[in-house]
Amino acid sequence: MCDSSKQEQTLTSNDGNLNFWVDRWQANRIGFHRTFVSDLFKTHILPKLISSEEKKCVVFPLCGKTLDMKAVLDLGHRVIGIEGCKAGIEAFFNENNISYEIEKDENNQCEIYKGIECSVTIYSADVFTFNKSLPSVDYIWDRGGLVAINPSTREQYRDCLLRMMTPDQTRLFLVAINYNDPDFSGPPYVVNDDDVNHLFGSTCSSELVEVRDNTEEYRSREAARQINYIEERLHLIVRKQI
Numbered sequence: 001m002c003d004s005s006k007q008e009q010t011l012t013s014n015d016g017n018l019n020f021w022v023d024r025w026q027a028n029r030i031g032f033h034r035t036f037v038s039d040l041f042k043t044h045i046l047p048k049l050i051s052s053e054e055k056k057c058v059v060f061p062l063c064g065k066t067l068d069m070k071a072v073l074d075l076g077h078r079v080i081g082i083e084g085c086k087a088g089i090e091a092f093f094n095e096n097n098i099s100y101e102i103e104k105d106e107n108n109q110c111e112i113y114k115g116i117e118c119s120v121t122i123y124s125a126d127v128f129t130f131n132k133s134l135p136s137v138d139y140i141w142d143r144g145g146l147v148a149i150n151p152s153t154r155e156q157y158r159d160c161l162l163r164m165m166t167p168d169q170t171r172l173f174l175v176a177i178n179y180n181d182p183d184f185s186g187p188p189y190v191v192n193d194d195d196v197n198h199l200f201g202s203t204c205s206s207e208l209v210e211v212r213d214n215t216e217e218y219r220s221r222e223a224a225r226q227i228n229y230i231e232e233r234l235h236l237i238v239r240k241q242i
């Protein structure tokens with residue numbers, strides 16, 4: 001099922017950054033992938049979904065094959081993902097035994113992977129050129145998104161997120177990363193609180209929800225890189241009414 005042609009898998013990114021990720025998927029260098037549902041996701045999103053009687057829609061920009069999506073589906077809610085590498089998308093469906101079909105979207109020049117028996121849609125697209133209008137989005141879970149892209153493209157990426165956000169409704173949970181290591185500069189890139197304020201301060205309210213020391217887990221996933229200290233800083237961001 002998995003298309004191994006690099007030429008076909010490579011989508012154009014405005015700074016060439018996506019090629020880097022396609023190479024990583026092809027070489028199976030996906031240390032960013034967690035084999036469990038993220039703790040912060042379990043703490044801050046799942047309880048909201050469990051207690052909701054309405055079906056909620058959760059968007060995962062730069063989704064990879066994260067099991068956080070599977071956790072949402074298991075609760076009967078809706079998942080929308082955006083991922084530039086088909087290998088990651090197909091791995092998500094195949095590894096979780098979710099049957100799917102693929103639709104072409106000629107206008108948007110992307111393919112749309114849709115679950116047949118469950119409510120998951122993953123767009124095979126470069127997030128920077130993604131312009132599909134989405135249904136009303138309740139939550140955006142950005143773990144490994146903003147911190148993964150080239151820092152020079154952050155404002156463009158921020159604008160992609162803002163387009164998906166309904167004022168006063170969509171809750172963007174942004175997992176920022178902080179570390180101080182002279183031998184390593186990313187990805188993941190450091191996104192500090194000032195960066196978050198600079199990006200979202202004029203259009204959104206934001207609140208630092210939790211900070212977690214992630215050093216041990218990071219070291220166990222990225223064994224080759226013995227980083228001194230790394231923490232995840234979870235921000236809740238809500239777009240203001242204009």
Ligand SMILES: C[S@@+](CC[C@H](N)C(=O)[O-])C[C@H]1O[C@@H](n2cnc3c(N)ncnc32)[C@H](O)[C@@H]1O
Nearest residue numbers: 021032062063064066083084085126127143144
């Ligand atoms: C650090 S990984 C995080 C994946 C996932 N969010 C997780 O928590 O496991 C970043 C992902 O973004 C994808 N990606 C990078 N640049 C992209 C772009 N411009 N458009 C779409 N996807 C992109 C990569 O292929 C990769 O799967």
